[in-house]
Structures are given as C-alpha cells and as structure tokens.
Amino acid sequence: MRKLYILMALIGLAATVSAQESHSMYMNQEFNHFDRFTYQKDNRFHTSVKPYQMRQITPIVDVDSIYHIETNSLVTDLIFNRSLIVLKHDDIEFTIDPLFNFEIGRDADYDDMSWINTRGFVLNTRIGKKIFVTSDFYENQAKFYDYRRKVVSQKRVMPGQGSPKTYKEDGYDYAWVDATVTFQPDEHFDITFGHGKNFIGDGYRSMILSDAAFNYPFLRITTDIWNIKYVNLWAQFQDLTQRYNYGHAHDKKWGSFNYLDWSVTPWLNVGFFEAVIWANADSLGHRGFDINYANPVIFTRPVEFSVGSPDNALLGLTGKLTLWQNHVIYGQFIIDEFKFDNVKAGIKHQFNKSDSTIQWGWAANKWAMQIGYKTFDLFGLQHLDIQAEYNVARPFMYSHIDHISNYAHYQQPLAHPLGCNFKELVLIGRYNYKRLFLEAKLTRAMHGSDINGLNYGNDIFNSYANRATEYYNSIGQGEKVILCNTNLKAAFLVNQRTNCNIYLGFTRRSEEIKSDKTVNNLITFGVRTSLQNIYYDF
Numbered sequence: 001m002r003k004l005y006i007l008m009a010l011i012g013l014a015a016t017v018s019a020q021e022s023h024s025m026y027m028n029q030e031f032n033h034f035d036r037f038t039y040q041k042d043n044r045f046h047t048s049v050k051p052y053q054m055r056q057i058t059p060i061v062d063v064d065s066i067y068h069i070e071t072n073s074l075v076t077d078l079i080f081n082r083s084l085i086v087l088k089h090d091d092i093e094f095t096i097d098p099l100f101n102f103e104i105g106r107d108a109d110y111d112d113m114s115w116i117n118t119r120g121f122v123l124n125t126r127i128g129k130k131i132f133v134t135s136d137f138y139e140n141q142a143k144f145y146d147y148r149r150k151v152v153s154q155k156r157v158m159p160g161q162g163s164p165k166t167y168k169e170d171g172y173d174y175a176w177v178d179a180t181v182t183f184q185p186d187e188h189f190d191i192t193f194g195h196g197k198n199f200i201g202d203g204y205r206s207m208i209l210s211d212a213a214f215n216y217p218f219l220r221i222t223t224d225i226w227n228i229k230y231v232n233l234w235a236q237f238q239d240l241t242q243r244y245n246y247g248h249a250h251d252k253k254w255g256s257f258n259y260l261d262w263s264v265t266p267w268l269n270v271g272f273f274e275a276v277i278w279a280n281a282d283s284l285g286h287r288g289f290d291i292n293y294a295n296p297v298i299f300t301r302p303v304e305f306s307v308g309s310p311d312n313a314l315l316g317l318t319g320k321l322t323l324w325q326n327h328v329i330y331g332q333f334i335i336d337e338f339k340f341d342n343v344k345a346g347i348k349h350q351f352n353k354s355d356s357t358i359q360w361g362w363a364a365n366k367w368a369m370q371i372g373y374k375t376f377d378l379f380g381l382q383h384l385d386i387q388a389e390y391n392v393a394r395p396f397m398y399s400h401i402d403h404i405s406n407y408a409h410y411q412q413p414l415a416h417p418l419g420c421n422f423k424e425l426v427l428i429g430r431y432n433y434k435r436l437f438l439e440a441k442l443t444r445a446m447h448g449s450d451i452n453g454l455n456y457g458n459d460i461f462n463s464y465a466n467r468a469t470e471y472y473n474s475i476g477q478g479e480k481v482i483l484c485n486t487n488l489k490a491a492f493l494v495n496q497r498t499n500c501n502i503y504l505g506f507t508r509r510s511e512e513i514k515s516d517k518t519v520n521n522l523i524t525f526g527v528r529t530s531l532q533n534i535y536y537d538f
Helices: 002-014 074-080 147-155 300-306 340-351
Strands: 085-089 092-107 114-127 131-143 165-167 171-183 189-196 216-225 228-239 251-265 268-279 312-323 327-337 366-375 384-393 422-433 436-449 479-495 500-513 516-529
Touching (some): 092 131, 114 516, 131 165
Antiparallel strands (some): 085 092, 092 114, 092 516, 114 131, 165 171, 171 189, 189 216, 216 228, 228 251, 251 268, 268 312, 312 327, 327 366, 366 384, 422 436, 436 479, 479 500
C-alpha cells in the first residue's frame, strides 16, 4: 500500500509541471516525427548530423503538439502524452520513463517461438539552462529461432547491443547502457561527453559513420556559426578479434573525426569529412591517445602523414540537394586509399575489356559511395513518404594493414553493416495516419565473401596485406551472395516520449549462394519503446 501511495504522489506531481526538454532527439528511423519539417529548405537545417539537438528542433516544430491528445483524464494523459515521472525543483528538472520490448515471434521452419524480454529506464535531466544529462539502461534476455540466430553467431555480438552471455541452454543475456552529459555555454557551442552512438548522413545507411555498431565513449564538440555546422568527435573503440578470457580487457583503439556541413544555399548542403583510426598500443605497448589529433581545426590526413604513422585515414564528401519543397537527393563519397593512375586504368578497362595488360582494380583503390532520394507527402497524400538508396563499397574498403586499425568497433563496421565488397539497394515506403504507422522496406544486396582461405576483400577484420590479388579486383568478387530482406510493419504509437508502440511485423529473408537458397519467414508481435535503431537486415 505504501508503494501505491508513493506512485500516486509522483503521478500527481507529474501532472502539475510542464514536460522537460531533453537535449537531443533519439535516432529511431521508424518514427521520424520531424524529418518532414527539418528537410524543408527554408529552414536550412543540418539534417546529416544526428542525433538532432532539441533546441534546434523546437523553433521549427512543437514536438509535443504533433500527436497530442486533449484529455481531462490524468491516466489518459500519462499513457498517451507525457512522461511517467516529471519532477522539477528550482532550476533542476528531470523525467523518468520505463523502457521495454516484449516481443514474440515465429518462423514456420522452427518448432519453438522466438522472444525478447527487455526492461529498462531512461532518465533525462536539466540542470540550469546549460547542462543536460541523459541515461538509458537496458537489461535483456532473448531466444532466437530464426535468421537472427545466424547473424548473432556470425558476429559473436548482438548487433549494435554488445556481447551476450548464455541464457539457459540456447538463449542470450545482455545489457547495455548509453549516457551523455552536455554543456551548452551559448547558442553556438555544444560540448557532449558520453557513451553512445553518432550518425552522419541523410540515408537509411551511412557510408561515413553509422549507428550500426555498439555504443562507445566519446567527446563531441558541435559548433553552429552562420550556415555552418562543424563537428569534432573523439572516440575510443574496442577490438574483439583477439579472444581473451574473462577479466582481460579488450584491445583498444582511438578515432578522431571532423565533419563540416555547409548550407551553401537554402537548397544545397555540402559536407567535408575526415577520420583517423589508430591503435591504443604500438609495437612497444605505448601510445594511447595521440595528441597530434587533438586539434579540432586541423586536417588530420597531413598530420597522419607527417608523423610517419601506420594509422588508418579516411576522407569523405557529402551532399544534399532539396528540390521544390519535398524532394531531396543526397549522397556520400569516402575514400580510404586512392591512386588516380589505377582508377584511370580501371575506367579504360571498362571500354576495352579485352586489354588484359591494363593493371586495373588495384586493391588499395578503396572507396565507397551512396546516392539516395527521399520525398515527403508523395502525390499530395499527407504523410506518405518514399525513400530509395543505393550503396556500394569496393573490396578491402575500411580494412587496414593491421586489423586493430580498421574502421570497426566491437566486431561490427563503423559504417555500413555489410562491411565492404558489396552493392545494395534500399527501398522504403512509410505512411502514417495520426498514430497509426505503416512501413514497407526492401533491402537487396550482392556481396562477395571470402572463400578457400583467400581474402577477396569482404571481411574488414582481415588485413588487406593478405589479399588474394593486388590487381583486377572488382565489386562482388569471391563467392557471390545475394541477400534480400523484405520487412512489413504496422504499429500504433502509444506515447511519443519514448516511441512506445504496439506492433505487428513480417520479415522475409532470403540468402542465395550459388544455387543454394535459404528462405526465412518471421512474424513478430510485441509492445516496445523504440529509441534506437537495431539492424538485422544484413
């Protein structure tokens, strides 16, 4: 009875204060409530930098009003509109909300049901007007009797969610947390220290920096001046290639990232990206964080060259073109290593394939690209949104001479979850009517896997020094794999605060290797809070 009184008192207090504005928005793509507003060219919003900052969303759209239900009932208001607990005292304000995912699923090829049991909470705190703290915690148990079990087995991690322990005989037990502390000294600067994820790009995927891998500690400085957003990011990653016994820390590596997004005109954005990955320990066991990469306003590629380091440096470009009001063309191009003479030889080969003397397809010509299109309110039908995207990465892209310096973290790539040596088409259609959301998504990829112990450039954890051949490398080489994922989902959004929703989904996954084709059909049903993106479509 005492617990009931405490709960009622907290609920009553929640009803007497306004909802707290958190610092940043969550990155879940199934419920992108405000993209249709941020992509309007008149706003000149820097859509390629995620997560979005709440203070920059608020002047564009009142997030609370999008799905607000007018009610005089406290219970109804708690269920549909506001956070569970909202407390405010003087200049301190915080909210607490439960997090959960209770899912059951069935694949007709298996006798047993799959299920996920997730419990957790999210805490958002504001201290004064300049300090924000956010923390999410998840405790999970799961059993997969479908294609997801194969994905976990191959990666040896729960995609984007860390390393699982064994639960009973054939289940998984895993927990993960993300937390950030942000200081906003003024309207131009935003300093965030935390443990979480970052995303750069306008697509479903990112070939530059995505949220597919597990959380990591980072320091991010974001500068907004005029029509420019400049992001400096330093992070520490973990390499799980070496399997140590429990109690031995994983090998560490560091990353330095700089990204400048310039709104050249209301309809054109251009971005410049650079990154360096380096091992925490050199051959003598020393190094740690390299102070050479601490300067936030210097190009890291010349620094990497000048110090004679073996580090992994990448350079990239992004672009966004907004046509009329609702049509957006976006793209990315990133290089790891490059030699123009060999690129020219490859182009020449395309027009003269009989000339076998041309040294085309050099292994160290490593690049990846993305081109995409999205539109809102297609054919004038409000909330009917379409997205089409093409992604490609050459063999050996993101890999390095040393596996610990590759572009990866916690057994997953930092960019596209397929790694490299692939072509992929993504088609997404979304429609929502009030709180009812419908989504159809197709991803079809062709990639070449390594065979017979030879490195054909698909595994970024394999040193490209061990490549099968130096020249005549092409996308899809090795053993060709055709992977197709079709996802249909219907969801009812209960509460926007945590994207609490009730959903029914269907996934058809096919994998074809030579003449051998495996098809899985999975039906899922559940109730969950959707704050992050969890990817199994690779």
